[in-house]
Amino acid sequence: MSGLKLRGIRKSFGAVEVLRGIDLDIEDKEFVVFVGPSGCGKSTLLRLIAGLETISGGELDIGDKRMNDVDPSRRGIAMVFQSYALYPHMTVRENMGFALRFAGVAKAEIDRQVTEAARILELEPLLNRRPKELSGGQRQRVAIGRAIVRHPQVFLFDEPLSNLDAELRVHMRIEIARLHKELATTIIYVTHDQVEAMTLADKIVVLRDGAIAQVGSPLKLYDDPDNLFVAGFIGSPKMNFLKGIVDGSVVRLPDHGNQTIPLVAKAAHGSEVTVGLRPEYFKAGGASQLDVTVEMVEHLGSESYAYARHGAGDVLTIATQNDRELKGGDKLSARFDPAKALLFDPAGQRIR
């Protein structure tokens, strides 16, 4: 059993509070991704779990054992770092076997483990090379191999793909997903790339200013965000936010010529709300419509994104599938299903 339980985890550096009471359950064999903007505390949280930083308050259990003050090497974790952190003076083989050597494992056993990990990661031909003789992707695989040989209960990945180019990143992402299946262990993965988060995670933890903004499956966060921050953070291009005023049973959109859409949630008459519409919610045949002027179009091949606005209002992003002729200056009646619109109160919390 290698789940994790975090209760009221706090971390301060001097007077600065970086994590403000994190409560989180991570199940055995779950792939959990911590995501959030720079400075939200996601890497710090990972380092607290690893034991590389001391916990200022709260309880951390790994596999039912309290781990607050346990040495990193005894927590049953292995970590893959953003910069790979391979020992530059050692060969790939030595790098991968180093932790086992220090744990007093017999040489024959170390060799067996390293060979096995090298086989899984297709590193056999590189075992006698030094890190500087490897490409970025190869280095990352060695870093993962170094983690694998320790047979940890929990793998910790700290933005492991940030230093790779786009193509390699996609490749390594698939590799990591495959590894998770093959190794069947708990993985905690930190990233600021929401595509990585969406594609890899069983569960995403969105962090903001040292607190959890929402926890849930990727599609749950995408379809049913709890607040404006998560709604805006998850999804690319970003969700459109429109200013709205509740007017009886409709919401009036003052920036869109006072057009109205039916009120889909409970909100008091006259209250200000934010209406959230994802770019792909705009589809022909929708019951509501916004009349906009296209400013610019990005044609990506399979789909196009039109950036458009009504008068002096905010720019809207509208996904279109078969509008290859669309261009800047065109008038567009963007139709959408008002039942899909999300409403948020002035504090940014979802109104359901």
Added chain:
Amino acid sequence: MNALALARRPLVYVLLSVAAFVSVFPFYWMVVGATNKSADIVTGKPSLGDSLFANAATFFATVDVARIFWNSALIAVVGSLLTLAVSSLAGYGFEMFRSRFRERLFALMLLLLSIPFAALMVPLFVMISQAHLTNTYAAVILPGIASIFIIFYFRQATKAFPAELRDAARVDGLKEWQIFLYIYLPVMRSTYAAATIIVFMANWNNYLWPLIVLNTADMKTATLIISALTSAYTPDYGMILFGTVLATLPTLIIFFLLQRQFVEGLLGSVK
């Protein structure tokens, strides 16, 4: 190219030539002098002579060469090893560990660099003699092993040591001293090479402090004995310069052995 730029290049070469002459001429004079008779040196003869073996013979007859070189080597090697060990540990500690007083302590330490050694000589001598260490190797070595300059040098170099390597080692189960020994030391070898040259030269050439604490001939270093030869009524400059050439060789050898790492070390050793 304008006239100013045209004139600048020859000027630069002239200045560089003067600087090169000033640096190289003493070495040239030393080597040439070692092959000439004292009388020829005094008259300023600038070319190689035929008295090398005669000078060598006089030098070996006058000085207990094995003894003074043993003393110098022991002090330089042990002193360098201890200085590197203590000062690199301090530099590592200053950079790696966060503390409220770290920067103030470091600034205070750097401030101590401005105190000239002459001002420290007397109190140091009192300390050494109260510890009954005068005329021992320890008396020469001990005051230098916590070298502020080397601590500063290592701290600056440690800034380039990736913090994630230390984290990775901690996750791999290494204690702090093991991280220092098995990860930091090999990764920073160029820094150590550069520091070795600096520290070895300082120890080998050290004159003033050994002169104060060493008082019997069997303890004195090559630098002390060779410089004492000049105080004779009619100094034999050929012999003295031969001794000087001999005394220069160890630092030259160390430099040539470590020169590649020396340059890397000064540029920053982590790549």
